[in-house]
Amino acid sequence: NAGVTQTPKFRVLKTGQSMTLLCAQDMNHEYMYWYRQDPGMGLRLIHYSVGEGTTAKGEVPDGYNVSRLKKQNFLLGLESAAPSQTSVYFCASSTQGGNQPQHFGDGTRLSIL
Amino acid sequence: AQSVTQPDIHITVSEGASLELRCNYSYGATPYLFWYVQSPGQGLQLLLKYFSGDTLVQGIKGFEAEFKRSQSSFNLRKPSVHWSDAAEYFCAVGATGNTPLVFGKGTRLSVIA
Numbered sequence: 001n002a003g004v005t006q007t008p009k010f011r012v013l014k015t016g017q018s019m020t021l022l023c024a025q026d027m028n029h030e031y032m033y034w035y036r037q038d039p040g041m042g043l044r045l046i047h048y049s050v051g052e053g054t055t056a057k058g059e060v061p062d063g064y065n066v067s068r069l070k071k072q073n074f075l076l077g078l079e080s081a082a083p084s085q086t087s088v089y090f091c092a093s094s095t096q097g098g099n100q101p102q103h104f105g106d107g108t109r110l111s112i113l
Numbered sequence: 114a115q116s117v118t119q120p121d122i123h124i125t126v127s128e129g130a131s132l133e134l135r136c137n138y139s140y141g142a143t144p145y146l147f148w149y150v151q152s153p154g155q156g157l158q159l160l161l162k163y164f165s166g167d168t169l170v171q172g173i174k175g176f177e178a179e180f181k182r183s184q185s186s187f188n189l190r191k192p193s194v195h196w197s198d199a200a201e202y203f204c205a206v207g208a209t210g211n212t213p214l215v216f217g218k219g220t221r222l223s224v225i226a
Contacts, residue, residue: 004156
């Protein structure tokens with residue numbers, strides 16, 4: 001039972017570099033989400049998707065882009081990484097929106113030097 | 114829009130003692146309520162959920178929560194805490210439609226011998 005799988009688990013980048021975080025779910029969920037978690041800040045929603053081909057901004061979207069070309073995958077891109085984007089990133093998925101629980105991956109720890 | 118507050122940032126309890134973690138929400142209609150647990154280095158795991166019906170909800174790992182509409186609360190309880198319960202706990206509130214869940218900032222639980 002894979003559930004939600006995030007790739008990679010760890011990454012160190014230099015300021016200005018770009019990278020893509022991959023989230024894959026095998027539960028046929030419609031909704032997918034990207035969060036960042038920082039000490040004392042809880043989970044903050046970056047972007048989310050309510051279905052294949054759709055994306056929407058969350059609470060902290062600046063500096064990030066996303067794509068949902070396939071239902072099972074949700075990609076998070078950092079175009080030009082900044083030290084303020086050092087964080088732990090979590091992907092989640094759900095069958096529907098706010099009336100269903102979200103299922104989380106194990107996170108990607110990203111450090112920007 | 115809905116919101117959720119977890120008033121306690123950090124709680125310490127002795128092993129074997131009872132536990133209550135507080136969660137207060139704000140939403141005009143009947144909310145969908147969730148509790149999650151996050152162990153160090155891992156993603157969030159669903160403990161329990163409330164959609165409707167019985168206001169006392171049983172979850173995994175011996176946890177329960179009670180929905181109190183008059184107090185806009187959904188407190189998490191466990192009668193006897195084990196050292197393995199040390200983790201961060203998140204309360205979340207949802208609504209019908211596409212709006213994602215709103216998470217509280219979390220309560221960190223420490224368990225001492």
